[in-house]
Amino acid sequence: MIYFSVCSRKDNPPKALERLKAFIRDNDDFRLKVAYDSKSIYEGHRDNLEQFRRIYGLLNTDIIVLLHDDVDILSNAQDVRRYLSVLRNPLVGFVGVAGGCWLPPQGWWVSRNSGEARGFVFQGDNAETMSPNYFGPAGQVLILDGCFLATTYKTLQDILGLYQPAYLTSPWDWYDMFWTYEAYLKGYNNYTVPIIIRHESSGIMRKPWYDSNEEFRKHHIDTLKYAKLDIAKTTGLP
Secondary structure, eight states, rough: EEEEEEESSSSSOOOOHHHHHHHHTOTTTTTEEEEESSSSSSHHHHHHHHHHHHOOOOOOEEEEEOOOOOOEESSHHHHHHHHHGGGGGEEEEEEESSSSSOOOTOOOGGGGGGTEEEEEEEESSTTTOEEEEEEESEEEEEEEOTEEEEEHHHHHHHHTTTTTOOOOOOOSSSSSHHHHHHHHHTTTTEEEEEOOEEEEEOEEEOOOHHHHHHHHHHHHHHHHTTOOOOOGOOOOOO
């Protein structure tokens, strides 16, 4: 089973959310929960997983997809299943659609300037105006962007990823770096996979994002200096 967890708002949710609901309804092995108006992204996803657990039960091998409410999944369901199956490898922590082999101070996407980013995302309000945003070929990365993240129930338990770490003050920022970097520190490998999405967000960062950046770097000052993958060994999937 593949479980999709989304955090959204009841007041004027994005149109992409209705299309996601239809995508899930068309596939018997997909399940979706939407947490509305949660206090934090951690709380919202935690509540969704609690409902999955209560209604369906959750196995360690079940796949959990954590995604934004303004994401359109453009890949067909067969390809989504195919690329999420990478998570069946016990050495894989998270898969996503975009990320970097290291974490520059300005943001992971800066790493594409040196060929050290992976993934691809369409961005824009609709299919007629969306533009391609190419970061690099699919492959292993250090961290992943939070617009589309997938992992197993077991990995989420291993990294305690549904609880907000004390060193991050924003309830909505840098959760993706926290989750995927924790997986890396625990010996997992993270990957971008060629699941095609359209992300409505413009990607403009708010002040809490920059504050979280500083908090994250201060907390991980001893490990980040060495946290850089060899790009010659990161292309391709396991």
